[in-house]
Amino acid sequence: xxxxxxxxxxxxxxxxxxxxxxxxxxxxxxxxxxxxxxxxxxxxxxxxxxxxxxxxxxxxxxxxxxxxxxxxxxxxxxxxxxxxxxxxxxxxxxxxxxxxxxxxxxxxxxxxxxxxxxxxxxxxxxxxxxxxxxxxxxxxxxxxxxxxxxxxxxxxxxxxxxxxxxxxxxxxxxxxxxxxxxxxxxxxxxxxxxxxxxxxxxxxxxxxxxxxxxxxxxxxxxxxxxxxxxxxxxxxxxxxxxxxxxxxxxxxxxxx
Amino acid sequence: xxxxxxxxxxxxxxxxxxxxxxxxxxxxxxxxxxxxxxxxxxxxxxxxxxxxxxxxxxxxxxxxxxxxxxxxxxxxxxxxxxxxxxxxxxxxxxxxxxxxxxxxxxxxxxxxxxxxxxxxxxxxxxxxxxxxxxxxxxxxxxxxxxxxxxxxxxxxxxxxxxxxxxxxxxxxxxxxxxxxxxxxxxxxxxxxxxxxxxxxxxxxxxxxxxxxxxxxxxxxxxxxxxxxxxxxxxxxxxxxxxxxxxxxx
Numbered sequence: 001x002x003x004x005x006x007x008x009x010x011x012x013x014x015x016x017x018x019x020x021x022x023x024x025x026x027x028x029x030x031x032x033x034x035x036x037x038x039x040x041x042x043x044x045x046x047x048x049x050x051x052x053x054x055x056x057x058x059x060x061x062x063x064x065x066x067x068x069x070x071x072x073x074x075x076x077x078x079x080x081x082x083x084x085x086x087x088x089x090x091x092x093x094x095x096x097x098x099x100x101x102x103x104x105x106x107x108x109x110x111x112x113x114x115x116x117x118x119x120x121x122x123x124x125x126x127x128x129x130x131x132x133x134x135x136x137x138x139x140x141x142x143x144x145x146x147x148x149x150x151x152x153x154x155x156x157x158x159x160x161x162x163x164x165x166x167x168x169x170x171x172x173x174x175x176x177x178x179x180x181x182x183x184x185x186x187x188x189x190x191x192x193x194x195x196x197x198x199x200x201x202x203x204x205x206x207x208x209x210x211x212x213x214x215x216x217x218x219x220x221x222x223x224x225x226x227x228x229x230x231x232x233x234x235x236x237x238x239x240x241x242x243x244x245x246x247x248x249x250x251x252x253x254x255x256x
Numbered sequence: 257x258x259x260x261x262x263x264x265x266x267x268x269x270x271x272x273x274x275x276x277x278x279x280x281x282x283x284x285x286x287x288x289x290x291x292x293x294x295x296x297x298x299x300x301x302x303x304x305x306x307x308x309x310x311x312x313x314x315x316x317x318x319x320x321x322x323x324x325x326x327x328x329x330x331x332x333x334x335x336x337x338x339x340x341x342x343x344x345x346x347x348x349x350x351x352x353x354x355x356x357x358x359x360x361x362x363x364x365x366x367x368x369x370x371x372x373x374x375x376x377x378x379x380x381x382x383x384x385x386x387x388x389x390x391x392x393x394x395x396x397x398x399x400x401x402x403x404x405x406x407x408x409x410x411x412x413x414x415x416x417x418x419x420x421x422x423x424x425x426x427x428x429x430x431x432x433x434x435x436x437x438x439x440x441x442x443x444x445x446x447x448x449x450x451x452x453x454x455x456x457x458x459x460x461x462x463x464x465x466x467x468x469x470x471x472x473x474x475x476x477x478x479x480x481x482x483x484x485x486x487x488x489x490x491x492x493x494x495x496x497x498x499x500x501x502x503x504x505x
Contacts, residue, residue, distance in 0.1 A: 001263075051294050051298070052457065055452070055455070056297040058301060058302060059308040062312070062474055064313075066312075066411055068317075069316035073320055140342060143339060144343070146402055147346040148347060148348075159407045160409075161412060162409070165412030166406040169335070169416050170338070172334075173329040176328045176330075183480070186480050190480055193472070194476075197472075197473050
């Protein structure tokens with residue numbers, strides 16, 4: 001299953017123009033091959049076009065259930081991560097203001113260092129399916145130094161403790177949502193299997209004109225492949241052209 | 257058993273279910289009777305499949321949400337406890353190391369005992385006692401005059417850990433709705449395939465291939481939903497490694 005998860009990640013990392021081109025070419029190849037095999041290898045006597053067509057409709061409905069799931073999963077992932085990133089950015093910005101007022105050379109630098117490591121190290125690592133221990137170390141340093149800061153230093157803001165505790169919670173949620181679940185590899189296997197099954201069924205439903213059937217099969221394949229491609233992009237929110245940007249955290253570096 | 261082995265077994269079971277019923281139906285019905293059933297049966301099957309597909313999509317989303325809730329709760333709980341140890345230590349609240357030791361013991365109890373209990377939908381009394389010990393150790397810690405921020409933050413982290421632990425146990429426990437959901441989707445899947453037995457073309461080969469492929473597609477979706485909906489059991493449970501890695505003395 002890991003192979004399918006890696007394949008999906010690799011697809012998501014490609015530029016959209018390249019991925020889209022391959023989706024169209026691949027669909028045309030699959031559609032054409034299916035129609036040719038069904039016409040020349042499986043004879044017309046072996047096929048019951050109306051009945052197989054009916055089963056193709058049923059398969060399409062079941063496949064649409066799987067596609068709805070991967071699309072909804074991807075949309076929820078994007079929404080959750082954007083919300084979490086926005087919240088983390090706001091908390092970190094508040095903390096940065098407090099730290100700059102209290103101790104710009106000590107605490108202020110620690111906050112900026114953490115923000116820089118999130119943008120430059122952690123997000124690229126997460127896009128590759130890994131966490132970054134160095135960024136976690138920078139976060140721990142920031143947390144411990146602020147917790148140990150003398151009372152007068154942090155007197156500027158009474159709610160700093162609450163902000164830090166929320167930051168721990170939001171960061172944990174963001175990391176948990178960001179690292180892909182290995183089971184999604186199984187979902188991609190399901191999408192690939194259902195796409196292949198759809199094309200096999202579509203190939204069995206043929207008519208007198210081979211050209212028209214090749215065209216129809218290609219369009220069917222294109223519909224399935226395009227939606228699957230979109231779902232793959234949405235489920236990899238840190239990779240490719242549809243990736244989420246960490247603007248709220250980058251702002252801290254600009255101001256710092 | 258690995259996920260791949262389980263997947264192959266599910267596929268074999270699906271193919272067996274598809275072919276066994278098909279053999280029985282084709283034995284009793286003539287080709288003419290089969291063909292006569294197709295138009296009316298086909299319309300009913302399409303209606304049934306639409307209802308089933310919508311329901312299956314809902315079950316998949318629900319199962320995925322269960323797994324993600326469990327994973328997020330674990331991450332939040334361990335992050336809060338980890339931060340609690342560091343902040344208590346840095347703020348001078350844990351001079352004797354009681355908080356760190358209590359957190360370490362709790363993490364070990366969750367990994368060793370509670371994980372097994374959660375697979376059965378329960379929680380561990382041992383882990384519960386050790387969690388109470390963590391909270392008591394924090395509440396009984398001497399007040400830090402030098403860093404009031406650490407005490408306030410520690411309280412927030414302890415509250416976050418309590419909420420996350422409750423969420424994790426709640427997800428593991430499930431409810432009667434889940435059982436009803438699995439029973440319904442399982443029964444609908446079996447009936448959905450049974451429709452295929454009676455909808456056969458003149459070619460036995462094509463009948464068997466189309467029925468098997470539809471059955472395997474349906475079974476794959478169900479298996480995925482089952483694997484996602486059982487975050488603490490089965491071949492792909494969530495790992496308790498975050499609890500094992502909790503800092504201690």
